Amino acid sequence: MKALLLKDWYVLRKQVWSYLLIVLVWGLIPSLTLNLLAVVYGAMIPYTAMAYDQRSRWDRFARMLPYSDRTVVLSRYALGWISLSVGAATVAICQGVLTCLPLPAKLSANLSPGFVFAALCVGCLLLDLNIPLILRYGTEKARWVAILITFLTFASVGALNGLVNDAKTVAAAVLSLTLAGMLVLTIIATAVSILLSLKFYRENR
Template structure:
């Protein structure tokens, strides 16, 4: 399975450096919106990898290789989780450095509080959309892509709005984080077996 994840990373690095640069740039910008968007935006990287798989007929080749359907499906989930983790770690490091070395940034610690919540939201976005992508494919699932964009932008806006409230933002975040973490666990537990069924049905 590690080889499948490496394959996706190599494809993304070679074909879509722009997406990676966007995540890096947004992680470096001060404020609540930009690093939060970078983390949630990282959740859509598996869909770009799936698009290149479809164009190159990778699924047909994978059928002749010693990979189980479960490995291929889990590989996309793990690639998404790693992408989210890297974006979150990068954002945390950069935003922490900004609060230490830039006096103006230290007045707004909301990015540091919203990034863990953004991780949970990114996992939820993956859990909600990957089964649909496995069922219909990236090329045919245009409506799914609109759903993904809506979830990414909407989630970022909600998190930014919560964190910008200086009076109640911390209280709301303290309530939202456990709920989002629980939702991420439950949705993932349902999403993975569903994606496996969808992938097998599509290949049948």
């Protein structure tokens, strides 16, 4: 799998630097919407990698290499998980630094680690939807997949903003249960998504 991820790095390295710059800027801006979007945005990175692969017919070539179907499919999820983790870590560090500095309160979004975790879960859920759809319909034949994922990305950020506002009025225990529920849902969705992706990938032989 490391070799597959290295291949994605060589293919996407120009876009990766742009992505890192965007995430860094969004992480530093005192805006909950941009901070949360910086985390969730990572779910869109595998779409770009898979689009390149399908244009170059990499999937056909990969079947001649000593990689199992499971390894190829999991490498797509691993790329998404890495992207989401980079976004979450960047936002957490940026906001943590801003909070520690003697700056006016308005220069910090006051984004707690719990909401970074919630954004990470939402990003994983988008990834769980994204990869099976692309494997089932392809990036060229189903451009609506990209439109759908983009729409859901921004919609999810709006929902997370609502969660942040609600957290100001609910008990910490209720918030903890909500985050725990999101974690359980993410784990179940990821397991189902991987099985579907394997099924669709094998059907495209």
